[in-house]
Amino acid sequence: MAFGKGCHLHLIDGSAYIFRAFHALPPLTRKSDGLPIGAVSGFCNMLQRYIDGNNGSDAPTHVAVIFDKGSHTFRNDLYDLYKANREAMPEDLRPQIPLTREATRAFNIACEEIEGFEADDIMATLARQAREAGGRVTILSSDKDLMQLVGDGVDMLDPMKNKRIDREGVIEKFGVPPERVVDVQALAGDSVDNVPGAPGIGIKTAALLINEFGSLEDLLDRAEEVPQPKRRQTLIEMREQIELSKKLVQLDDRMALPFSLDDLEVRPPEPEKLMAFLTQMEFRTLTRRIAESLGIEAPAIPDTTPEGANPDTDAPPPPPVAPEAYECVRDMVALERWIAQARDRGWVAFDTETTGLNEMTCDLVGVSLCVEAGTACYVPLAHRAPGADDLFGSSELLEGQIPMDRALAALKPLLEDPAVLKIGQNMKYDAKVMARYGIRIAPIDDTMLMSYAMNAGLHGHGMDALSERYLSHTTIPIKDMIGSGKAQITFDRVGIEEATKYAAEDADVTLRLWQSFKPQLHRVQVTRVYEGLERPLVPVLTEMEMAGIKVDRNVLSRMSGAFAQKMAQLEEEIHQLAGEAFNVGSPKQLGEILFDKMGIEGGKKGKTGAYATGADILEDLATEHELPRRVLDWRQISKLKSTYTDALQDHINPDTGRVHTSYLIAGANTGRLASNDPNLQNIPVRSEEGRRIREAFVADEGKVLVSLDYSQIELRILAHMADIPALKEAFREGQDIHAMTASEMFNVPLDQMTPDIRRQAKAINFGVIYGISGFGLARNLRIPRAEAQGFIDRYFERFPGIRQYMDDTVAFAKEHKRVETMFGRRIHTPEIGAKGPRAGFAQRAAINAPIQGTAADIIRRAMIRMPAAIAGLPARMLLQVHDELLFEVDKAAAEDLIGIARDVMEGAAEPVVKLDVPLIVDAGQGANWAEAH
């Protein structure tokens, strides 16, 4: 039936339905795989209720559900801050968006959306068309932005309150009739959509003014006549902003639509299609109820699926990975098609190929995208002919590649689109590479971090291993592309066809892993860990790593020279003492000199049969002999020179003059970060000589380095977790914890404490954190083993809760094959049931992990909150060293920074965890890291 006189059009505001459904309902997940499904369920319920309510005389002849699509509309072109303060879509809602489209179609209701337009504009256009054709319109929404459409033959219906809004209702709400609503909105502005309006004027004042002057235009033209001086001034000065606001709130009812009113005719339900969708969603009650109302038998829904099953129980299994099938994207038309597909889905797996492993120095060679298992492409951007170098080591780009700038310009809106989730494996790498090309990828998911949150301690989290383990698929080795060793080439020299298979496979595998992991996160109950402690760290670390820290090459190079001299001198003395020249750096040769030639008592070690010559052994020998002392000195300097003063210089980035480390988020089993390339978490500090290396880490001109570190954080956590009243009390009183321990253990009053007794207690305190043993403590303190064991026994007697904690933790580990931090991070302990020496090892690791891991979680929380907290200061967070954060800040703002950052760190456990002991942060500042620490 053609739309015309007597017809009645219903327009359903789909996006409003979804958000209502999402926020009104408790989170609900699909039983078989944990897919969040609450909003879809609520959405279906609302649609069903809508259909049930349509039996009256007022039933529609035409109906459509209208959705928003894309985040960029013509309003963003008018005003780039339009809807800028809108919060990101909740993670659990995102995957449900496409499902609501499916649901609408399953109900056999027309479902319309147009890229780059808001649903409101489509509804405005349809409403106008319907009126002009002589029909009536009802808009099912409560959105006040739509009230401007109400009028002769058009009204609104709030589906939740079942309240009809007509002309009178609009006047009640806005104080003006519908045709003046935009004028009021233009003046009042809208904080939700970030429409500026006129400052100081709200809806009430706006309505007053519009009623008095007749229209916005008249008001602005005759603003001089407004009696209130402040108001008058605002209207005159802000005229442009007000006019812009009107353009933002004015709906476009003249859109060109690719469909007509006739296409929206009400269609009878198709029970099979609807039932298929509802059962796939596993809506038991809803399926039964709708089946009843349709007068058919409700299909059975399988109860549940086995662990590790494919998430889409009703969907066919994904196709096997087939690298030959991947598309190579060589022109803009094809690229735009892929981008559109990604937008349609709301997610895309993304991967970059580069010329190296260092994100700060490598060049982008190509990117790959995957929108569905098996449907992936590679976009080559900078491949070159193999070997055909010119004098400067470069060659012409190969034909058939989209120019880099054009491709990136097309990809940027997608990669930055808040409505499209970008899925990666180790996304920090890709985020850093793309950031150097001016693209800030967001929002993201990361399969490496998902694996880490679920399976830390069980296996590694690299893509090849994950693919093997969870997809039973062996990925193409990178060696097949670039070779290895001396003949290794960079990825830009790999043939484009070969590269397509390799690169697109990575994106394909990443997407498949994501589809498998995403529902598992819920099932395993680590969603909070992943979303709260892993994923948010990616942008924070990206910023820190790209900021880098300034290192003074001259300081290092001067020290290097001095070290070389000292080493040469020591080497000569060592050779003389040995009576022959040998390589002091060779433990094997040193062992032979010491134990064979010089005949010192000592033993072989390990299956290699080599003598052990570690520092502790040489330390013992040093009391009797001179040579070992010199070797120890030589080794210390050699270490400082090779690892620090020399190697560090090679890490100074020529472009920035700074050193950019890279943090591994999923490196350490306990939740700690690890730093590499270079490791800036092990810069010397314990020895006076080594400490001076920190003088080379400097603040930029006009700035200082600020260091804040948690005091005794692991002992505090132990005191809380093991619930030791004496320790908790001591921390609350701000006492010297090691002196207190010594006093308790050895019955020495605090005022008679000696440094030596305190030192022993300190060693015991640390030993407890590591899972103490008599042997280990004896070796550490260099005392007889029996005496060490005596200390431990006494410690457990004085603090019986410690033993209890250790026993409980090991028992928990044995039962669950894992332990947990206070924030729910899981650390697996597969070796806990082992026999022999490995048993003790696994038990100590299990005892230590919750303590070390909880401390790691706390500083992660501080780091995640830090950027927002210090946003107003001229400061940057540069480094994390487990319990320390290092900042660079303008001199004048150093104290402000210390105050704010300290508050963030000391309060980082809250509100999730309330510790019985305070967290205390010490701070320092200076021109270099040695001074700041």
Next chain:
DNA sequence: AAATTCACG
């Protein structure tokens, strides 16, 4: 590539 050593928390 493995083993050894040593820097850090």
Next chain:
DNA sequence: GACGTACGTGAATTTC
């Protein structure tokens, strides 16, 4: 009665 032995990392060097 013997086994080994403090927790977590990364990097440079030598040796196989």
